[in-house]
Amino acid sequence: MPRIKLFARLSSHLAWLFVAATLATGTVALAEPLPPQIGAEEALALSRDGKLTIVDVRAPAEWRETGIAPGARTVTIHDPRGVDGFVAEVLKAVDGDKARPVALICHSGTRSVHGQKILAAAGFTQVTDIGAGMVGKRDQPGWIAQGLPAVPCNC
Secondary structure, eight states: OOHHHHHHHHHHHHHHHHHHHHHHHOOOOOSSOOOSEEOHHHHHHHHHTTSOEEEEOSOHHHHHHHOBOTTOEEOOTTOTTOHHHHHHHHHHHTTTOTTSOEEEEOSSSHHHHHHHHHHHHTTOOSEEEETTTTTEETTEEOTTTTTOOOBOOOO
């Protein structure tokens, strides 16, 4: 069989597998894969539209100090069970769906990038980072400085 026909046949089979998996799991991905980093405003809009789960990976004291993004799930990267505990808690936050789009946020972007790598290694396929975090960096305002809403965390 010529290579082009073989490729077309394999592509067709893969497309049907994707459709079957989507129907079986009820998962619908974004039209395009998430970029490695997104802005806070975009993350808020996607979250409000139900297309993205924001996961705040800071420590509980930080959540109480600044509040959290509306609808964000709080999963500290400092889980006492280590990396396995962190991954297990994020998995709970997305109802076991490693293909669900997730945006991690921390103080200023360091821990969220680290968490992004951990989750990718654990098989999560749609993880992005809210680059400037809640507080921001010298050259990049964070969630709070941008005037985006934060809700108190009773944690």
